[in-house]
Amino acid sequence: MIRIYHNPRCSKSRLTLGLLEEKNINVEVVEYLKTPPTEEELRAILDKIGIKAEKLVRKGEVIFKDNFKGKVLSEEEWIKAMVQFPKLIERPIVINGDKAVIARPPETVKEVL
Numbered sequence: 001m002i003r004i005y006h007n008p009r010c011s012k013s014r015l016t017l018g019l020l021e022e023k024n025i026n027v028e029v030v031e032y033l034k035t036p037p038t039e040e041e042l043r044a045i046l047d048k049i050g051i052k053a054e055k056l057v058r059k060g061e062v063i064f065k066d067n068f069k070g071k072v073l074s075e076e077e078w079i080k081a082m083v084q085f086p087k088l089i090e091r092p093i094v095i096n097g098d099k100a101v102i103a104r105p106p107e108t109v110k111e112v113l
Contacts, residue, residue, distance in 0.1 A: 001026055001027070001028050002020060002025055002026070002027050002028070002094060002095065002096045002112070002113075003027070003028040003029075003030060003094070003095045003096075004016065004017055004020065004027055004028070004029055004030065004092050004093070004094050004095075004103075005030050005032040005037070005045075005089070005091060005092060005093040005094075005095075006029050006030060006031055006032070006091065006092050007031065007032065007033055007091050007092070008031065010091055010092070012091070012092060012103065012104055012105070012106055013091050013092040013103075015106040016092045016094060016103040016106040016109050017029065017092070018106075019106055019107070019109055020094070020109065023113070025113070032086050032089060032091070033086050033087060036082075036083055036086035036089075037082075037083070037086075037089075038083065039079050039080065039083050042056075042079050042082055042083060042089075043079060045093060045095065045100055046079075048095060048098060048099060048100035049093070049100045049101065049102065052075060052078075053075050053078035053079050053082065054073070054075075054078050056078075056082065056089060056090050056102070057078060057081075057082065057088050057089075057090070058087070058088050058089065058090050058091075061087055061088055063085045063087055063088055064088055067081075067085075068081060068088075090102050090104070092104075092106075094109050094112055095112070096112040096113065099111070099112040100112060
């Protein structure tokens with residue numbers, strides 16, 4: 001089953017979910033602002049995407065600007081920050097088995113299908 005970490009208020013996230021639904025793919029939708037990933041889940045996501053935690057951070061968010069801009073954090077500190085402030089997590093993230101992508105642009109989802 002494919003899992004999408006989704007924010008229904010985000011147009012890119014809605015478009016990505018729509019692309020999956022058009023293909024009649026069974027999708028588990030996780031509204032990550034309501035149900036944030038744990039530190040362990042976030043580490044697994046990062047491993048599947050193949051990036052460092054800081055690359056998953058939305059640096060345009062007010063939370064980032066107010067709390068983290070200009071700071072150097074370790075991998076673990078970034079993970080803890082994203083768990084504490086899930087709005088910092090880039091979206092949408094689509095996971096299929098051991099593969100995952102940040103679906104920006106939405107068509108990127110095809111890489112894990």
